[in-house]
Amino acid sequence: MNTLYPSSKITPRIITSGSRHSILLSDVIFKVRSEEPIEFIDLTDQINRHLLEHGIRNGTATVFSRHTTAAIKINEAEELLLEDFKQMLRRLCPVEHDYHHNDMSRRKPPIAPDERPNAHSHCMHLLLSTSETIPVVESRLALGTWQRIFMVELDGPREREVHLRCHSYVSSGFELEIPANGNGHGSRSSGSTEPYSNSAK
Amino acid sequence: MNTLYPSSKITPRIITSGSRHSILLSDVIFKVRSEEPIEFIDLTDQINRHLLEHGIRNGTATVFSRHTTAAIKINEAEELLLEDFKQMLRRLCPVEHDYHHNDMSRRKPPIAPDERPNAHSHCMHLLLSTSETIPVVESRLALGTWQRIFMVELDGPREREVHLRCHSYVSSGFELEIPANGNGHGSRSSGSTEPYSNSAK
């Protein structure tokens, strides 16, 4: 028993618990074209559309960037906040810093034909994530009200690839016990429903 | 063959390898009440209790925060260290910084009814994680001796929701080949057993 935090602060609410028998595996690569050196590109609607169109009803989605200077992160799609994020990344990993990786005279092959002095981009990436794994409920990413999933370009503009791998679980007697339209909170995405009750950021 | 690091430094030890046929999918939402602006709330015991009570024996647990200013991270539950973490987060993402997101006059709707000037909280979140995925072995999170899983409040006090999604795999002939009580190391959690041999942080 951990004494730092009383367990009374943490209350479980069971949503579903049952056995599933058949797995549907689904892979898709999203081609993403960035236009700025640092850019947050919101993939949420495209992923939800894919889940719905391909019958991926309940399962798990892993959104995986195939690049070392483009990351995947979940946060809020608020325009001013995204500017703050860019400023923070530039402050923590300044472009003008004296990086070893940018000294092409010392680099050993292979070097990418389109390589730029981009050590700051790799450094930003190290502080972010290559992938996010998200539960899927009723053919939607089970995100909170303010959560959106982004590909974060750190060395743009470039053409990028994001791998979406979904596992879904199907069985004859499947019935989720959560309400499909659990609350009336506004959401940034049209048609979004929130099966959970808390809209705090 | 990567020449930077000799493969002799990396030794595999096979634990188990076999086929499984039936999947148990389980979802639970933990309601978590924070009391401080920045607070590390240890969820490990509650999650382990849930795994045990619901027969989730071997599989994978994804612990997912439904918020853009509350993160999930694994580290050590050492009281002084958690203070160091808070100081580092405040140093990297200062509250008093001049953030665009906090200028409500320029914000476009929707804005959460309980929105506060919290750009620093979102920035801290960007440096942390929305979720952690952890192997489950014998109805316990297969954590190392010093690892504990935290919800990290970054804009408290608030009521939060943490989604625990578990996949477990069951078959008639299931038998894990790891010892249930592999070592005698002390642990912060009562009843914890460590099926692996290394207690280094």
Next chain:
Amino acid sequence: MNTLYPSSKITPRIITSGSRHSILLSDVIFKVRSEEPIEFIDLTDQINRHLLEHGIRNGTATVFSRHTTAAIKINEAEELLLEDFKQMLRRLCPVEHDYHHNDMSRRKPPIAPDERPNAHSHCMHLLLSTSETIPVVESRLALGTWQRIFMVELDGPREREVHLRCHSYVSSGFELEIPANGNGHGSRSSGSTEPYSNSAK
């Protein structure tokens, strides 16, 4: 519909979509010996070898560090860049900082017998990741051309354990629709094939 980014920038390409019936669960612990205080140890080849030798053909791999001062991250195995990463980590989490965790007189038990003043190592870890989850395609980690998976030692030298948990999906009629040798890009790893078309970092 998110108005910040037009959906025309994001193009999906379906790779595969079909039902799978049987799951192969596989666990292995890699013992990793580090030699430096901060060190990036490339695990990619050993993991790929394991996948191939154990018939883990299509599925998902979770690479999980069992330590609070050793992380798992994906980035590029470029020697000079790894030096830049170390410098950034030391700059963001300086060793000489005055940390509470390093004041042994105030620490409560249990304390690891081999504990060192390592608050900076824990702080670096908080900014990195405990695990990475990667799709497996045709018995290989489905990484981009420049991506390699590292255990990042932050408090070495030490003996470490990295847990590799693989889920793989098998069925009689399995046939992936992606080319096995999709492009001709150079790669750091001998025998590596890239089933996708984009080699941008």
